[in-house]
Amino acid sequence: MKQKSIWLNEISNPSSDSLDKDITCNILIIGGGMAGMNVALNLTDEDDVVLIDKGEVGYGVTSHTTGKLTYLQGTIYRDIMKAYDFDVARDYLSSQKEAIDIALSNIEKYNIDCDLEKSDSFLFTTSDNGDLNKERDFLTKCNIKYEDAKLPIKIPCVDCFKVTDTYVFHPLKYIMALKSVVEDKIKIYENTRAIDLDIYEDYYLIKTEKGNIKTKKLVIATHYPFFIIPGLLPIKLGLEQSYAMAAKHINGKFNAINIDKEVYSIRFYKDNIIVGGFSHALSENIDYKGEEDKLLNFYNTYFENPIDEVWMTHDLKAHDYLPMIGRFDNHPNLFLATAFNKWGMTNGILSGKILSDLIKGKENKYESLFKINRPFSLEKAKNFTTDNFKIGKVYVESKLNKNKEFYNKVYVKDIDGISCGIYVDEEGNKHIVKNTCPHFKCSLIFNNADKTWDCPCHGSRFDIDGNLIEGPSVFSIKINDD
Numbered sequence: 001m002k003q004k005s006i007w008l009n010e011i012s013n014p015s016s017d018s019l020d021k022d023i024t025c026n027i028l029i030i031g032g033g034m035a036g037m038n039v040a041l042n043l044t045d046e047d048d049v050v051l052i053d054k055g056e057v058g059y060g061v062t063s064h065t066t067g068k069l070t071y072l073q074g075t076i077y078r079d080i081m082k083a084y085d086f087d088v089a090r091d092y093l094s095s096q097k098e099a100i101d102i103a104l105s106n107i108e109k110y111n112i113d114c115d116l117e118k119s120d121s122f123l124f125t126t127s128d129n130g131d132l133n134k135e136r137d138f139l140t141k142c143n144i145k146y147e148d149a150k151l152p153i154k155i156p157c158v159d160c161f162k163v164t165d166t167y168v169f170h171p172l173k174y175i176m177a178l179k180s181v182v183e184d185k186i187k188i189y190e191n192t193r194a195i196d197l198d199i200y201e202d203y204y205l206i207k208t209e210k211g212n213i214k215t216k217k218l219v220i221a222t223h224y225p226f227f228i229i230p231g232l233l234p235i236k237l238g239l240e241q242s243y244a245m246a247a248k249h250i251n252g253k254f255n256a257i258n259i260d261k262e263v264y265s266i267r268f269y270k271d272n273i274i275v276g277g278f279s280h281a282l283s284e285n286i287d288y289k290g291e292e293d294k295l296l297n298f299y300n301t302y303f304e305n306p307i308d309e310v311w312m313t314h315d316l317k318a319h320d321y322l323p324m325i326g327r328f329d330n331h332p333n334l335f336l337a338t339a340f341n342k343w344g345m346t347n348g349i350l351s352g353k354i355l356s357d358l359i360k361g362k363e364n365k366y367e368s369l370f371k372i373n374r375p376f377s378l379e380k381a382k383n384f385t386t387d388n389f390k391i392g393k394v395y396v397e398s399k400l401n402k403n404k405e406f407y408n409k410v411y412v413k414d415i416d417g418i419s420c421g422i423y424v425d426e427e428g429n430k431h432i433v434k435n436t437c438p439h440f441k442c443s444l445i446f447n448n449a450d451k452t453w454d455c456p457c458h459g460s461r462f463d464i465d466g467n468l469i470e471g472p473s474v475f476s477i478k479i480n481d482d
């Protein structure tokens with residue numbers, strides 16, 4: 001069993017240049033995931049656009065998704081109705097349907113081979129107490145046709161219905177195709193990490209490791225915003241860790257998700273079944289291997305073929321379940337797309353349309369729905385399943401990791417007044433790193449499944465030698481770095 005995402009198997013990405021000098025541009029997009037690449041696609045008719053990515057485009061959370069293009073998104077409509085009302089939930093539904101249409105039109109227009117398949121979406125409950133009628137009533141009021149159905153796979157299911165106008169695709173093949181479409185018009189720099197942002201009256205200055213970029217308009221599509229935006233973070237956003245796996249299976253030509261506490265998200269890709277779920281909030285004390293095993297045990301209870309790949313990642317949720325896609329009130333040339341609530345295929349594609357419209361001075365009907373400066377509301381947040389408010393508590397408790405032994409041969413120890421994380425490998429070599437996340441100064445915990453040092457507050461991850469794997473931190477934790 002490989003510890004990697006199935007989407008990485010068939011992909012080769014001819015690498016782009018990395019930035020090694022100061023440059024000036026009109027529009028800079030930071031981040032080449034589903035959001036950033038779709039913004040780029042919609043800006044190929046603009047002059048002087050640049051996109052940078054800290055690694056290779058597409059290799060962030062987008063390469064760890066399940067890749068469904070569906071509007072049947074678990075309990076999202078009841079959650080939005082709880083936070084707002086029916087009208088807001090209906091607008092969100094229409095945005096997701098529009099995103100699917102945009103995806104289909106892009107795939108046709110650019111002749112993209114991304115294994116797109118029509119795939120019925122099933123919504124089901126595993127429990128006698130689960131009530132799908134809220135979703136049935138909501139869809140009926142929105143004039144969406146659904147059919148009561150039996151789940152075509154042998155896992156526990158008490159009630160179920162399906163819609164038939166939904167799709168699945170290969171997310172990385174889609175991104176790589178966008179890359180080749182936009183590269184003629186937009187300069188892409190890979191392995192170019194933005195490390196700081198200075199805001200001036202009529203331009204932004206982005207600092208990278210080997211050159212600065214001066215830009216009039218700036219799009220932040222880095223998943224977790226790589227800098228702290230006053231008033232936005234951290235209380236409006238929460239992170240949820242999820243696990244996924246793939247194994248050989250006859251293609252059932254459908255996808256499914258349930259509405260219960262433990263969520264199973266299922267789809268097929270060629271002759272593979274992909275099962276995801278078992279999400280949890282980040283915390284100071286996670287047994288990653290134990291959490292991953294819950295998913296593997298679930299699969300092994302109902303299926304026979306051995307598991308080929310297993311992977312984990314996290315996605316951002318907003319406190320009121322609506323993504324944040326738009327411009328800042330006090331910075332009309334600063335744009336952001338984040339908090340897709342684990343539905344970033346549709347919402348990333350939609351970000352491309354919304355942000356490019358705003359950048360070009362056009363109206364977009366979803367501008368107010370996804371406004372990023374909407375106020376934080378305790379009332380709306382009270383149903384938020386990711387316990388975001390724990391972040392302060394997590395910070396304090398992570399500090400208690402001082403001189404802690406995580407696992408056999410993995411421990412935290414003060415060396416010369418610096419809190420260090422120490423991993424002893426099979427040959428007995430010690431890998432010593434700083435145990436403090438450069439982003440917010442939380443102490444790191446050891447991830448025993450991926451063998452990484454992970455931040456329990458905001459999700460930054462580092463390898464055992466201190467190299468940064470993913471942000472929001474923009475710095476490594478190598479012992480000799482300042």
Ligand SMILES: Cc1cc2nc3c(=O)[nH]c(=O)nc-3n(C[C@H](O)[C@H](O)[C@H](O)COP(=O)(O)OP(=O)(O)OC[C@H]3O[C@@H](n4cnc5c(N)ncnc54)[C@H](O)[C@@H]3O)c2cc1C
Pocket residue numbers: 030031032033034035036052053054055056057058059060061062063064065066067068069070192193194195221222223226242243244276277313314315337338340341342343344345346347348471474
């Ligand atoms: C298990 C799981 C299953 C999912 N399944 C689905 C699904 O079936 N359907 C669906 O709609 N959604 C799904 N999602 C959600 C979806 O995968 C994400 O919301 C989406 O991929 C996020 O895209 P993004 O562009 O915001 O982020 P990313 O793909 O992470 O892209 C951000 C990019 O920014 C770059 N970057 C970061 N920091 C910097 C920096 N400082 N400088 C330069 N570049 C930087 C990164 O390298 C990365 O390439 C799932 C999520 C999870 C966790």
